[in-house]
Amino acid sequence: MQSSPRVIVIGSGFAGLSAATQLAHKGYDVTILEKNSGPGGRARVFSAEGYVFDMGPSWYWMPDIFENYFARYGKTPADYYKLIRLDPSYKVIFDAQQDVDLPADMQQLRALFESMESGSAARLDEFLRQAAYKYDVGINNFVWKPSRKVSEFLSLKLLYDVTRLDVFQSFSSHVRKFFKDPRLLQLIEFPILFLGATAEKTPAMYSLMNYAEMTMGTWYPMGGMHELVKGMVKLAEEKGVKMLYNQKVTHIEVKEGLARRIETDAGIFEADVVVAGADYHHVDSQLLDEPYQNYDKKYWDSRTMAPSSLLYYLGVNKRVPKLLHHNLFFDEDFTLHADEIYENPKWPSKPLFYVSAPSKTDPTVAPEGCENLFVLIPVAPGLTDDTEAVREKYYNLVMERLEAYVGEPVRPHVTYKRSYAHRDFIQDYNAFKGNAYGLANTLKQTAILKPGLKNKKVGNLYYTGQLTVPGPGVPPSLISGLVVAEEVAKEFPL
Numbered sequence: 001m002q003s004s005p006r007v008i009v010i011g012s013g014f015a016g017l018s019a020a021t022q023l024a025h026k027g028y029d030v031t032i033l034e035k036n037s038g039p040g041g042r043a044r045v046f047s048a049e050g051y052v053f054d055m056g057p058s059w060y061w062m063p064d065i066f067e068n069y070f071a072r073y074g075k076t077p078a079d080y081y082k083l084i085r086l087d088p089s090y091k092v093i094f095d096a097q098q099d100v101d102l103p104a105d106m107q108q109l110r111a112l113f114e115s116m117e118s119g120s121a122a123r124l125d126e127f128l129r130q131a132a133y134k135y136d137v138g139i140n141n142f143v144w145k146p147s148r149k150v151s152e153f154l155s156l157k158l159l160y161d162v163t164r165l166d167v168f169q170s171f172s173s174h175v176r177k178f179f180k181d182p183r184l185l186q187l188i189e190f191p192i193l194f195l196g197a198t199a200e201k202t203p204a205m206y207s208l209m210n211y212a213e214m215t216m217g218t219w220y221p222m223g224g225m226h227e228l229v230k231g232m233v234k235l236a237e238e239k240g241v242k243m244l245y246n247q248k249v250t251h252i253e254v255k256e257g258l259a260r261r262i263e264t265d266a267g268i269f270e271a272d273v274v275v276a277g278a279d280y281h282h283v284d285s286q287l288l289d290e291p292y293q294n295y296d297k298k299y300w301d302s303r304t305m306a307p308s309s310l311l312y313y314l315g316v317n318k319r320v321p322k323l324l325h326h327n328l329f330f331d332e333d334f335t336l337h338a339d340e341i342y343e344n345p346k347w348p349s350k351p352l353f354y355v356s357a358p359s360k361t362d363p364t365v366a367p368e369g370c371e372n373l374f375v376l377i378p379v380a381p382g383l384t385d386d387t388e389a390v391r392e393k394y395y396n397l398v399m400e401r402l403e404a405y406v407g408e409p410v411r412p413h414v415t416y417k418r419s420y421a422h423r424d425f426i427q428d429y430n431a432f433k434g435n436a437y438g439l440a441n442t443l444k445q446t447a448i449l450k451p452g453l454k455n456k457k458v459g460n461l462y463y464t465g466q467l468t469v470p471g472p473g474v475p476p477s478l479i480s481g482l483v484v485a486e487e488v489a490k491e492f493p494l
Contacts, residue, residue: 004029005272005492008262010249013041014474015465016277017232018069018481019488024239025073026485027494028273032236033247033264035278035430039233042429042436043474045226049416050367051315054226056436057474058356058374059326060219062212065139065475066228069482073235080231081221086361089218090326092190094183096404101324102187104217117181127178127188130166131211137161138208143470143479146487147447148454166204167443174204186330196306196440196472198338203443220325220361228474249278252287252461259461273460273492275484280451280467282430292457304445306437306472307341307378308422310394315416316371320357322406323371327355331401337378342440345380347390353377353398375402379421382433386422395419437473438466446471453484462488 005028009020012034024030038044042056066077077083087104094100100116103109110121141161145152166174175188189199191209221227233243246266252274253261259274276283284294332350340348356374359366366372377394399411422434439445453468455461464484466472 004494006270007031007273007275007488008033008269008271009275009277010262010283011035011041011277011465012039012233012243013277013465014043014229014232014477015481015484016041016275017229017236018478019275019277019464019485020241020481021073021232021236021239022482022485023275023488024236024241026489028488030240031242031244031269033249033262033269034243034245035248036428037245039243039245040226040229041277043225043229045224045229048418049315050370051313051372051416052224052365053313053372053374053418054224054358055313055420057225058358060221060225060228061209061216062139062475063216063219065478069478070231070235073239075235077221077231080234081223081227083219083221084361085217085219086325088324089213090328091324092187092328093331093405094186095331096401099405100183100187106215109214113184116184117179120179120181120184123178127175127207128211128214131207132215134165134205135208135211137165138205142447143476144483145447145469146453146483147450147469148452148487150448153447166207167446169204170200171202171204171206172199174207175199186334189334190328190330196437197304197442198342201342201442203441203446206441218326220358222362222364224358224362224365249287252283254289254292254458257457257459259458271460273462273488275462275464275488277464277481279430279432280463280465281432283463286430288458292455294455294457295451300432304342304440304442305381305433305435306440308381308383308425308431308434309420309436310377310379310391311420312373312375312395313416313418313420314373314375314414315366316373316410316413317369317415318371318413319369320371320373320406320408320410323355323357323360325357325360327357329353329355329398329401329405331405341378341380345382347383347385347394348377348379351377351379351394351398355402381422381435383422386434391419391421432467439472441471453480453487460492
């Protein structure tokens, strides 16, 4: 009896886990090689002094994506973790005296918009009606395309959909057809921060994120976002996926046009198919010999990357009552900060920032009476002077503004502190230019214009994750793994 094809998946982030699980479900012999000591990629977790810190993603949006993922295998998210919907969804701070809590209830949200700009409740209805169409077509159709050839997009129905998706209109101009109040514009445009480009350079199609956020809600898996990773790992292992940690891949050996041997610092693995869920640029330019690389240095240097992040994980020995679970500090000029990320890359002058306080919702992530804070500053990728002095400067800069808002000292009560930025993203994930979110979702980097999911010179090497289709973010990365798994199954059938 012929044995099942051996699939090696490099990396155990969301894309790697979903690809591995789907292929194992189909009957392939699947092994995941993970560089780090635990799963999850950027969604790893660590504990210190009684605190449990999610290292990366902290927003659980698009719950239908996860429900559909587990349903493929006869499961539900509830089989692996407990979800609760946050209400308010999040807080936006415009200055030390002015803030707004975004309610989960749609009628309350409409009332909030109306209170800020007369007539905006009705315009919000129309904005979300259009966004609902984009979500339906985008999430149920476009993102599932492997984007390997133009013909995938040539049906009349799809061409009709493209015109209604506002692919060629900017998010910025689209939003300004509905709202004028600068505070409402900030509320609508903030999800674009996660897509890696300014609102002027992001297609209006991505209002689908507003639809997801406002109508489907902001959720939290009790125990932290890593509970989602743990659930996916458990499902993968139930399907027969072998998880191997502390396996830093050092070389992919190609024989007769096929990737056959995966070398790690701990051993050698034979493969019939390879799925690279690690950083695409690293795999392509460092693990493959030059004749087999998909893209050259000039190509990669011309890519527009999503931001990196300067992160602080803080344990605070008291509660901070004024904060919610999610807090967005928009108390400085968004345009200036965006320019210093995307157009004129430098350390930001007056950065906007985000604070997550999961201990507001979850008592298990901090000791009793204490607060678990995760502080994130979006910064330009590729900054080389990531020093302790720079990190300390920005820590004090944002904490001064945090303290001004909450009206009480916080820094004297910080008993645990860890920072994380470019050099850590490079060290832990081989992240190209130290990016945190992958490739920016600009029009020129959409669908077939993204790095391809299959190597053009190596017949059994595929790529998955946030540097290829469909793009950055937790749900897209999960979908990316499923898309690649289907391509493998078509080209290497059992």
